[in-house]
Amino acid sequence: MILTDRQVTMSPCFHEIRFHGRGGQGAVSAAALLALAAFNEGFESQAFPKFGSERRGAPVEAYVRISSTVIRGHNQVYAPDAVVIQDVSLLRSKALLQGLKNEGLIVLNSEQQEADFNKGRNGSRWICLPGNRIGQNFLGRPLPNTALLGALAAGTGWVNLPALEQAVESHLVRKGEEMVKANIEALREGYRFVSQGEGVVS
Amino acid sequence: MKKLLEGSQAVAEAVRLCRPQVVAAYPITPQTHIIERLAQHVADGELEAEFINAESEFGAASLVLGAVVGGTRAFTATASQGLLLMTEVLYNIAGMRLPVVMVCANRAIGAPINIFSDHQDSMALRDAGWIQLYVESNQEAVDSVIQAYRIAEACELPVMLCMDGFFLTHTFEPVELPTQTAVDEYLPAFHFDRTLDPGQPMTLGGGSEPDNYQEFRMAQHDAMENAVTVVEAFDTSFGEQFGRVYNGLVQAYRLEGAQTVLLGLGSLMGAVRDVVDKLRDQGQLVGALRLRCFRPFPAQTLVQQLGVTQRIIVLEKAFSAGAGGIVATELRAALQQAGMTTAVESVIGGLGGRDLTPEVIEAIFHGAQLDDNGASCRFVPHEYNPVE
Secondary structure, eight states: OSSSSOOOOOOOOOEEEEEEETTSHHHHHHHHHHHHHHHTTOOOEEEEEEESSSTSEEEEEEEEEEEEEEOOOOOOOOOOOOEEEEEEEEEHHHHHTTTOTTTEEEEESSSOOOGGGTTTTTEEEEEEOHHHHHHHHSSSSOOOHHHHHHHHHHHHHHSSSSHHHHHHHHHHHOHHHHHHHHHHHHHHHHHHHTTTTTTTTT | OEEEEEHHHHHHHHHHHOOSSSSEEEOSSSOOHHHHHHHHHTTTTSSSSEEOOSSSSHHHHHHHHHHHHHTTEEEEEHHHHOOOOOOOOHHHHHHOOOEEEEEEOOOOSSSSSOOOOOOOHHTTTSHHHHEEEOOOHHHHHHHHHHHHHHHHHTTTTTTTEEETTTTTTOOEEEEOOOOOOHHHHHHHHOOOTTHHHHHHHHOOOOOOTTHHHHHHHHHHHHHHHHHHHHHHHHHHHHHHHHHOOEEEETTEOOOOOOOOOEOTTTTHHHHHHHHHHHHHHTTTTTEEEEEOOOEEHHHHHHHHHHOOOSSEEESSSBBTTTTTTTTHHHHHHHHHHHTTTOOEEEEEGGGGOOOOHHHHHHHTTTTOOOOSSSSEEEOOOOOOOOOO
16 A cells, blocks of 8 residues: 555664676666665655766665664665665676675576575575566666566565555656656566565575 | 655755745755756746756856845755856855854765765865854754745845755655745745845945954854854744754753763764763763864854753864864863863764764764864774675
């Protein structure tokens, strides 16, 4: 259920999510959409990017906080509960799982189940989702963004699908009705994929 | 109703609600989404203003100067090198006592090239004669833009609203946008007494001889000192109307019985308040003081707030090379003037976008071994860099 008014009471929660992508893949938009969905559900939320070089292809990070109480800090996220990796090649170059909490979740844009990456991680769960393929199918371009968000939502339950859909509708309104529709389809496909148990490696 | 907005976008909405008639800016990196958004509003017919793409930041500042003496409310935004390029004009705007409002999205200055946030840009302009307000959150940025026009037009002084680049400008967080009706009620239609009129010719910013130049500057200083009460008054009246106040000049947090107080500016103070809560829970008598209004410098208020504090730490994202912490030095002078002998620890950190994490802030509270560059200030050492 999407609440139209700010929710007054909720059970205490605090989630931190870190997105890793390359310039042009939409890590910043993904973070904004997730924060917006959480906000639509009545949570306090925050999203912001960390740019390296501002150019296509360069590594980009973006952070999200979702909380039941007001968020005062503006620091980067160092101990995430979940990491979303938009480009599998980033795993080669940087310690993307740095600080990930024990039993944290990794959502990876990959055709293959990269179980090997799990070595040495304490109880973390992996979701490997063919985000590029889903993006290609619905958006006509290999953009994994919204599919990964759907997968994250299904894998965590931190935000629900209708709230994400509402976020896509409002955030992408200037991109036109077709873009909104296609992104919602990709979102639903990512969600469906994980809720049917595909791509999950524990 | 609250909305989740990016800081720059939220500020653009606040500017739109203030009905500026001229928006001038130079569209280069580092420019802000504030300007991008305002350009969109003008293009969409949601803001009746002249949007002018200037040929440089110097030109942008000159355009808002001209717009105000032409009798219109004006806005510009900039950051970093762009602010420095405006410098000459900013002194002229202040000297001519023009109520210009500008947002500075605080970013580091070169060399070396760095696009990230600190306070070295606006601090370099501290003597320019502009009122400077530093905000902690995007809500405060929105509310302070509206207050800034009220203050500027009441004092005939320009206001620079300083908000941290990235940490605020690029952050989506919940913001309550006031209604147009409420803003119109708080902020009267623009009126500038000395508007240039060909029918009644006069000169603004004309020549001044040695026998009266100093008097002009003294009048400017008086106006700045008087602005202390104006900044407070319009924050109070804003609070009465909108239900949000920022204590005007400085915002105290858990100062009751505090033996150690950390003073700082801007968005870093959210994390400082979280750390204060944690240390208080452990029984440590610590508090925080946020300097919201840096110019005019609220010496008296600071002395009142810090009267019984035993240990004062000033954590700044800027410094004067060869002299040390800027706010710390001014605070030392204020305390000394009031006959107080409390030592002020000057700590410099967060330069060029380096994150001041709660762990670093806690270490500073605990008197961590910091790089000692002589008595003037100490730097947060490299080993305190957040692990990424």
